[in-house]
Amino acid sequence: MAVDLHKYANPKRFLSIIGAIYPWAALLTVGLLVTGLYLGLFVAPEDYQQGDTVRIMFVHVPAAWMGLSIYTMMAISSAVGLIWKHPVADLSAKSMAPIGAAFTFLSLVTGALWGQPMWGTYWVWDARLTSMLILLFLYLGYMAIWESFDDYSKAAKAAAILVLVGVINIPVIKFSVDWWNTLHQPASVATMEGPKIHSSILTPLLVMGAAYMALFTTIYCVRVKAEILGRRLRMLQINQIQE
Amino acid sequence: MKPFLTLVQRDIQLAIRQGSALTLTLSFFVIAVTLFPLGVGPELNILARIGPGVLWVGALLSCMLTLDRIFQADFEDGSLEQLLIGPLPALFMVLAKILAHWVTSVLPLILITPILAISLNMPIDGVVAMVGALLVGTPVLSLIGGVGAALTVAMRRGGVLLSILVLPLYIPVLIFGVAAVEAAIALLPVAPHIMLLGGLALGALVICPVAAAAALRLATE
Numbered sequence: 001m002a003v004d005l006h007k008y009a010n011p012k013r014f015l016s017i018i019g020a021i022y023p024w025a026a027l028l029t030v031g032l033l034v035t036g037l038y039l040g041l042f043v044a045p046e047d048y049q050q051g052d053t054v055r056i057m058f059v060h061v062p063a064a065w066m067g068l069s070i071y072t073m074m075a076i077s078s079a080v081g082l083i084w085k086h087p088v089a090d091l092s093a094k095s096m097a098p099i100g101a102a103f104t105f106l107s108l109v110t111g112a113l114w115g116q117p118m119w120g121t122y123w124v125w126d127a128r129l130t131s132m133l134i135l136l137f138l139y140l141g142y143m144a145i146w147e148s149f150d151d152y153s154k155a156a157k158a159a160a161i162l163v164l165v166g167v168i169n170i171p172v173i174k175f176s177v178d179w180w181n182t183l184h185q186p187a188s189v190a191t192m193e194g195p196k197i198h199s200s201i202l203t204p205l206l207v208m209g210a211a212y213m214a215l216f217t218t219i220y221c222v223r224v225k226a227e228i229l230g231r232r233l234r235m236l237q238i239n240q241i242q243e
Numbered sequence: 244m245k246p247f248l249t250l251v252q253r254d255i256q257l258a259i260r261q262g263s264a265l266t267l268t269l270s271f272f273v274i275a276v277t278l279f280p281l282g283v284g285p286e287l288n289i290l291a292r293i294g295p296g297v298l299w300v301g302a303l304l305s306c307m308l309t310l311d312r313i314f315q316a317d318f319e320d321g322s323l324e325q326l327l328i329g330p331l332p333a334l335f336m337v338l339a340k341i342l343a344h345w346v347t348s349v350l351p352l353i354l355i356t357p358i359l360a361i362s363l364n365m366p367i368d369g370v371v372a373m374v375g376a377l378l379v380g381t382p383v384l385s386l387i388g389g390v391g392a393a394l395t396v397a398m399r400r401g402g403v404l405l406s407i408l409v410l411p412l413y414i415p416v417l418i419f420g421v422a423a424v425e426a427a428i429a430l431l432p433v434a435p436h437i438m439l440l441g442g443l444a445l446g447a448l449v450i451c452p453v454a455a456a457a458a459l460r461l462a463t464e
Contacts, residue, residue, distance in 0.1 A: 138411055148395075
């Protein structure tokens with residue numbers, strides 16, 4: 001199963017694939033978001049203890065999933081860029097970072113809004129919350145390092161090194177709730193024994209997860225296209241000045 | 244092995260002859276820690292409560308003060324490029340410089356920590372655990388800092404960026420370090436926390452020199 005990845009690494013072909021995916025991803029996002037929110041906000045039952053507050057979970061949990069998985073995708077993309085020295089991979093990692101940061105921020109904010117009525121406080125310094133905060137800082141550091149180099153290819157490499165060092169944090173966040181006995185509840189969906197929650201809650205949660213994934217794909221298409229075109233524009237301008 | 248030791252010796256000698264680097268970090272650490280009793284009030288039980296955290300945060304920040312010096316001077320006068328093409332593999336060159344940083348700017352802090360800890364009303368068990376945790380944990384700070392220093396060496400104002408890049412990665416060390424001391428004060432076993440710090444140190448020892456060497460090659464391209 002040797003797939004020729006270089007075929008997809010050509011910026012022109014990459015752009016045409018992105019262009020083909022984009023409208024479908026956008027449609028899918030709208031469809032899934034509407035379904036997921038309807039299921040989560042109206043169909044799913046109230047929690048016997050938490051009441052309607054439990055519905056924050058449908059926004060919160062998938063956002064945290066996305067924060068983690070986008071960082072992982074960024075790390076893979078950066079590793080590809082570093083190893084095969086391919087600019088599209090670097091640009092792809094760069095365009096993911098703000099989306100990932102936004103999802104991480106969303107999960108922190110919705111978690112705080114849920115925590116106030118349930119735990120009686122907006123913020124506790126428990127392992128999961130603190131490690132998600134570190135993840136947000138890692139995203140911000142990554143974006144900062146892209147801004148601080150004049151030379152594009154140097155910035156790409158430096159950012160890739162940083163992302164790969166920071167990737168150690170990902171398993172720590174993922175398993176923090178299992179390793180430390182903290183306030184945040186342990187994993188309930190992706191466990192060895194299968195999901196521990198009832199299907200009436202699980203279904204909207206998974207639909208929302210798929211909706212976020214589609215949303216990510218949509219925004220990613222726009223951002224990576226803008227990055228590639230921006231880079232092409234810069235090359236043209238440099239050529240023009242040299243002539 | 245010989246070029247490695249020569250490089251370590253050279254860097255330590257340079258730091259000692261410049262003088263200011265050693266004493267400045269040390270006085271920053273002492274002053275920063277002294278500010279806390281003045282800020283939160285001199286009640287002994289409060290000081291005993293916050294002591295481990297204050298000492299760890301103080302050590303963390305003082306260690307960061309001198310990070311940019313690891314490669315800066317050598318980068319500016321061009322000797323870094325010579326070192327990179329020299330007989331010593333880049334990995335070990337980086338490791339030697341990080342070791343020199345640890346010896347010159349972190350070891351003095353660890354030596355003075357018992358005095359500061361006692362002044363913060365920390366029991367003897369806590370002081371022993373504090374020094375042990377610092378000895379195992381601070382190499383991680385120097386190693387991760389080495390990566391940050393290498394990434395920012397070519398920038399004109401790398402200092403602020405350096406702290407943004409490095410501080411999030413320091414947090415695990417801080418958490419386990421403080422946990423070790425608090426366990427000792429509560430007369431609980433300290434070993435698990437020290438072992439976790441040791442694990443972090445070994446992991447950092449493997450990953451950080453590789454990343455720092457790659458970043459240095461990038462800076463001198």
